[in-house]
Every structure is written in C-alpha cells, then in structure tokens.
Amino acid sequence: MVGITVLLVLTTIAVMFLAVTPVTVVAQPVEVRVTPETPELGYIEEGATFTVTIEIKDVTDLNYAQFDLSFDPDVVKVSDVKKGEIEGVDVSIIPILDADTVRVIANMPMGEEVSGSGYLAEIEFKVKGDEGDESVLDISEGSLNKEGPEGWFFHISANGFKDELNDEEISDELKAIFEDKGYPLENPTVKVKQEDRFWDIIDFPTRVYGVSVQGNLIQIKDTGEILANWIDAEIRIGEDEEEGEEEEDEVDEEVTPGSPNIAAWKPAEAVVSNAAGESRTFNITVNQIADISWQINGTEVQTNETVTEAVFTKSAVIGTWNVSVIATNTTTGLSDMHTWIWSVTLTATVTPTPTQVLGVTPTPEAEIEGTPTPQEKRTAPKEKATPVPTAASTPKQEVPGFEAVFAIAVMLGLGIVYILQRRR
Numbered sequence: 001m002v003g004i005t006v007l008l009v010l011t012t013i014a015v016m017f018l019a020v021t022p023v024t025v026v027a028q029p030v031e032v033r034v035t036p037e038t039p040e041l042g043y044i045e046e047g048a049t050f051t052v053t054i055e056i057k058d059v060t061d062l063n064y065a066q067f068d069l070s071f072d073p074d075v076v077k078v079s080d081v082k083k084g085e086i087e088g089v090d091v092s093i094i095p096i097l098d099a100d101t102v103r104v105i106a107n108m109p110m111g112e113e114v115s116g117s118g119y120l121a122e123i124e125f126k127v128k129g130d131e132g133d134e135s136v137l138d139i140s141e142g143s144l145n146k147e148g149p150e151g152w153f154f155h156i157s158a159n160g161f162k163d164e165l166n167d168e169e170i171s172d173e174l175k176a177i178f179e180d181k182g183y184p185l186e187n188p189t190v191k192v193k194q195e196d197r198f199w200d201i202i203d204f205p206t207r208v209y210g211v212s213v214q215g216n217l218i219q220i221k222d223t224g225e226i227l228a229n230w231i232d233a234e235i236r237i238g239e240d241e242e243e244g245e246e247e248e249d250e251v252d253e254e255v256t257p258g259s260p261n262i263a264a265w266k267p268a269e270a271v272v273s274n275a276a277g278e279s280r281t282f283n284i285t286v287n288q289i290a291d292i293s294w295q296i297n298g299t300e301v302q303t304n305e306t307v308t309e310a311v312f313t314k315s316a317v318i319g320t321w322n323v324s325v326i327a328t329n330t331t332t333g334l335s336d337m338h339t340w341i342w343s344v345t346l347t348a349t350v351t352p353t354p355t356q357v358l359g360v361t362p363t364p365e366a367e368i369e370g371t372p373t374p375q376e377k378r379t380a381p382k383e384k385a386t387p388v389p390t391a392a393s394t395p396k397q398e399v400p401g402f403e404a405v406f407a408i409a410v411m412l413g414l415g416i417v418y419i420l421q422r423r424r
Contacts (some may be wrong), residue, residue: 029205029319030226031057032120032146032325033301034069034137034233043238048127049079052233054104054120056086059226061113061146065091065106065120067230073100077239086118093121113146133237140277140315144226147321153209154181155217162218165190165199165211168347180219183209189318191346200290202227202346204318229317231301237424257332260290260327271341274316282323283311284338290327297322306330316344 037050044050054067071078083089084106091114096103124362129135156177168190178185185286191200198221201209208225211218264285274280285308292304294312304310310325321342328335378409 029317030059030228031055031231032067032139032144032228033057034139036137036233036235043236044127045238046129046131050125050127050235052123052125054084054123054139055118056084056120056144056228057117059117059144059228060115061149062086062115062144062226063108063113063224064143064145066104066141066143067120067139068103069123070099070101070136070138070140070416071125072129072133072135075127075133075135076125076235077128078102078123079126080124082122082124082281083278083389084118084120084122086114086120087116089114089118091118091120095121101412111147126393127237129237131237135235136313137233137235138279138313138315139230140279141231141234142228142315146224146226153183153221156230158213158216158218160215162196166195168191168192170201183207189346202318228319229296229319230315231296232314234313236312259332260329260336261287262325262327262336262338265325265338266287267340270339271343273343273345275347276316276344277317277420278316279313280316280342281311281313282325282340283309284325284327285309286327286336290329290335293326295324295326298324302377316342318344318346320344 033055035053036044037057052069054069056062056065056137078097081093081095081097081102081104083093089108091106091108094105096105102123104121104123108114161171161174164174170190175185175188185201185203186206188201188203191202193199197213199211201220202210203209206228208223208227208405210223212253213219218258262284266281266283272280282294286292287308289306289308292307292310293300294304296304296314301314302312310412312323312325314323321344323340323342323371325339326335326337
C-alpha cells in the first residue's frame with residue numbers, strides 16, 4: 001500500500017511538471033517541392049509525356065505566387081501548363097514559356113487568400129532526349145505573398161539607424177524597439193534595396209518587413225512576403241524493358257555485401273556558403289552499389305537507387321541548413337552518412353581559410369636553409385677510392401741555393417784543416 005501511495009505521488013509530480021513546462025514551437029518555412037510523375041520503373045520512358053506537380057505545403061494566407069522552372073531543352077520540352085489547387089480552391093495561373101524555362105504566375109481572386117496544402121500548378125513535359133539522358137528540374141526566383149495589412153505598422157526616428165541598416169546590421173536597440181511595438185525579431189537579416197532610403201528586414205522564417213525613410217522618420221510595415229523552402233527534382237530517361245532487365249541483372253551481381261563507404265564527396269568543405277538564389281550542387285561517390293537518400297534538416301528531398309555516384313542540386317534559400325546524404329546497402333541494411341552545413345545569406349560570404357582537421361598531421365614543407373634534424377643526417381657511407389699507381393716523374397735539377405753553398409764551404413774548410421795538421 002505504501003508502494004502504491006509513493007507511485008501515485010510520483011506520477012502526480014510528473015504530471016504537474018509536464019503541465020508547467022513551456023513548449024517552444026519553432027516556426028517552419030513553407031515548403032514548395034517539384035514532384036515529377038513517378039513511373040513504376042523509376043524513370044521516364046523515351047518519347048513519353050509526363051506531369052510535374054509544383055506542390056506547396058502548410059501555407060497561410062496565400063494570395064499570389066511566382067516561380068521559374070528550368071530544364072534541359074535537349075531532354076524535355078513543356079507541352080502544357082495547368083492551374084493548381086489548394087484545399088479545394090482553384091489557383092489561376094499565367095504561364096510564360098522560354099526555350100529552357102517556364103515562368104508561372106499564380107494568384108487568387110483579389111481580396112481572397114487561401115491556407116493549407118495542395119499544388120500551385122501542373123506542368124506537362126514531352127521527352128525529347130535519348131535513353132540515359134537526365135535533366136534537373138530547377139525551381140528558382142520563387143515568391144509567395146499574402147495581401148498584407150494596409151498602412152504602416154509603426155514609425156521611429158531615423159537618427160542613428162540608417163547607417164547600421166546600410167551596413168546590413170541590426171542593433172540591440174532596434175531589436176528592442178521592434179519588441180516594444182509587438183513585433184519581436186527572432187532571426188533577422190537586412191537587405192539594402194536603396195542606400196539611405198529602402199531596406200528589407202527578413203525575419204526568417206516568419207516575416208519580411210519593408211523599411212523606408214520619410215523625412216526624419218523610418219516607416220516599418222509587413223511586405224506580405226511568405227518565406228519558403230524551394231526544392232528541385234531530377235528526371236532520367238529510361239531504357240527499353242529488355243535492356244533494363246539485363247542491366248538490373250548486372251547490377252544485382254555487382255552488389256557487395258557489407259557496409260558501404262562514401263569514399264569521396266564535393267564540396268570537400270564541411271561548411272559551405274551561398275547567397276540567396278544561387279544554385280549549390282552536392283555529389284558523392286560510394287565504394288559499392290547503394291541506395292542514396294538526400295535530406296535537408298532530416299527531411300528527405302531526393303533519392304537515387306542502385307548507384308555508386310549521386311548528385312543533388314538545390315537553389316539557395318536564406319537560412320542554415322543541415323544537408324545529409326545516406327548511402328544504404330539494400331542487402332545488408334548497413335549504411336554510411338556524410339553531412340554538410342549549408343549557410344545561405346542575402347549576399348555572398350567570403351569563404352574562411354580552412355583550418356587543420358583534428359587528427360591529421362600536416363606535411364612539413366622543405367626548408368631551403370637551416371640545420372638538418374638528426375634524422376636528416378643519415379647518409380650512406382662513402383666508398384673509399386682505391387689509389388691508382390702512376391708513373392714516377394723524373395725529378396728536375398734545381399739550382400743550388402744558399403744552404404747548399406754553405407755546406408760545400410764547410411766541407412772544404414774541414415778538409416784544409418785536416419791537411420795542415422798532417423803536415424805538422
């Protein structure tokens with residue numbers, strides 16, 4: 001009974017703790033994804049017609065949208081563009097065709113907005129390319145807008161704020177003003193539209209503020225822009241059924257048991273940067289046949305099946321993104337993963353000087369001068385040269401010098417002394 005009482009008390013405490021623990025809800029950007037019609041074979045047949053849907057997820061108060069969809073004109077061509085639908089509401093469109101791009105302008109009736117999920121348009125393509133050809137369906141120049149409130153949110157004195165906005169900076173003082181007015185900034189960046197006159201403050205992923213100068217005042221309002229994550233796609237032209245079966249048999253034979261290894265990747269840097277709207281390509285090479293899953297912040301955005309190489313291309317959207325690629329051996333279920341941190345800002349960021357990777361010893365450069373280390377003194381012993389006898393040279397006669405003359409004189413003197421003594 002005592003044990004039950006303790007259990008009830010602990011359970012009550014746990015429930016009370018959960019009840020008072022604040023739950024932080026992180027706003028997520030709207031997702032717009034290019035989704036090709038996926039055949040059962042996993043590719044588009046040569047000469048076929050297929051549909052690409054521009055899906056939109058979890059949008060709020062949408063009134064207007066615009067985007068460009070680019071493709072390889074040697075592989076596919078646009079044959080038709082059809083209106084979209086969001087939560088049962090038709091989305092009117094105006095398509096503008098070019099050789100390698102279709103621009104779609106989608107809008108709701110004036111004064112109306114729609115929320116929820118659906119698709120902005122359906123684009124029909126005709127295959128022009130041959131078997132094995134590929135084309136990236138690249139979505140760019142995307143814009144989502146709501147009508148936005150009329151008039152300005154608030155005004156502040158322009159003194160001291162124009163310079164920091166021109167430098168694309170936001171001071172703590174300006175953040176405090178926004179918060180006092182009821183519009184706290186969470187992740188703000190500044191885009192200069194006209195120096196000393198017009199700026200955008202982008203508070204990703206929630207809102208874009210328009211800022212302009214009127215006399216000695218700065219006026220601030222909601223532009224109505226809806227921030228979104230725009231996701232590309234890729235299509236491949238397939239082979240004939242018989243050839244496809246033969247290739248599948250060959251691939252099955254090449255599958256290697258064990259854990260795959262991502263042997264090479266580009267970019268080589270772990271952290272990469274782009275300006276908004278630029279295109280970034282990631283690619284990997286695996287040491288065996290594997291299925292590839294590309295993910296952004298844990299959400300799968302592209303797959304490649306039974307390959308040893310894979311490529312993923314994405315238009316840059318402002319924010320910091322975790323781009324991961326997972327290679328999986330479908331036979332063993334084992335996998336390998338590589339990750340990049342992708343930082344996207346309004347303007348291009350200077351790439352920092354690479355730092356030394358932990359655990360890797362840099363190769364020392366050769367020195368021109370200096371005392372070598374003991375290891376460098378190790379030299380092979382020199383072989384002693386065997387002297388080769390040479391013919392003796394004939395000595396030259398030299399003229400007697402002072403020493404020779406002196407010796408002769410001494411000898412003569414001794415001889416004379418000897419003779420004189422004998423005569424006595």
